[in-house]
Amino acid sequence: MFRDIRLIGAAFDPNSAVDALSAATPGAGGVATFTGKVRVTGGVEALELSHYEPLTLPGMEQLALQAEKRFDLLGLVIIHRVGRMNRGEPIVCVSAAAHHRRAAIDAVDFCMDHLKSAAWFWKRELRAGDWHWIEPRADDYADLARWDAK
Amino acid sequence: MFRDIRLIGAAFDPNSAVDALSAATPGAGGVATFTGKVRVTGGVEALELSHYEPLTLPGMEQLALQAEKRFDLLGLVIIHRVGRMNRGEPIVCVSAAAHHRRAAIDAVDFCMDHLKSAAWFWKRELRAGDWHWIEPRADDYADLARWDAK
């Protein structure tokens, strides 16, 4: 099981993490990836993510273990940016390698739903010079709840 | 709407297609991607995909239109390799950019399910010196059927 779970304080390149995952899982039939980024358009000038050291990374590692238990994976990447980031920069990259595409896609879906509304991050956006705290959307909670029902 | 729908006869780099999609969709909050590849391990020495010119690419373009109609997308990439390919080489890359991750992930899922069992490709694998024709697995048909029920 290849695992790359990281908090990162500076801009990162999702491709290199995904390529490393792919290279490390020669038996995989496919790799599913989601990269979330700061929108270039739409009025957000910058974004800041804060975290709490004793909880955030352990929580991500716990999430990875849950995903590995739930899906038939060969490798998993969860990289989350923290601190201040600019337009167009990646915020989060989740990538899963598996024998079959369903496990890979579902694992990415599962991890993203949990990162969005059940991981220890706090997000604020700079709009027109003012910072605004962001809370999860109702959709995010609904997305998360799907996994309890299954 | 950014659209990159291609059949390709030689090895390709999914990253550059995904990066182009991401650059072309500045309003996107995320990009979901699935890359299917020839397994390096497991006894498959090479893989050959044949297609039928009058049906295959038009069918992929039709699939892209369906996905765009069904999901709130800003851009979509469907690249499918044809001909003979070697271990570790990408076979297919589907990537979708959207405002919200659910649309992006679901669109990739939808397109992959259709490419696997409802697109005009015929696959054979070289194992121990002999070519074997591959038909979709029962799982592939079941995956496809999910979209009719929704």
Place this chain on the structure above:
Amino acid sequence: MAIKVVYLGKLAEIAGRDESELVPSSGVLDWADLAEMLRIHVNPQISDALCDERTVLALNGAVLPDKHSLEARHGDEVALLPPVSGG
């Protein structure tokens, strides 16, 4: 008066070729003609494969909803499509 027949996937292997040209005496190739001519001019296996319910026919790049309704004329292209397997 030739009609091109194209074999896809494993049907090319069964036919032992990628395509054939058929010239029906009536000028029109219908389903019965196709099954008959494939049996005689190619081999019985490809004719059987044509009749397999999972084999689909396309006429000039359009899939026939009912393959038994085939009517091909000079210059047309008929494709024999076995079950697909992509991705």
Place this chain on the structure above:
Amino acid sequence: MAIKVVYLGKLAEIAGRDESELVPSSGVLDWADLAEMLRIHVNPQISDALCDERTVLALNGAVLPDKHSLEARHGDEVALLPPVSGG
């Protein structure tokens, strides 16, 4: 006899700082002490925010299932966690 209190997310903005040190006279800081001391030593808004049902407490990096059961001692770290929003 100091207990470190950490404010996360918008609670840092409400508190006007990232952390405080509290020294309860009894040596033990319970839920009532925390609400009271935040009100007096920081501001009423952060005490109100603490009482918001969506605010969670962690003691030394472990989330408390029931924040009203808090018992912090010298050297402990108490974190005030508002609703998260990641990804």
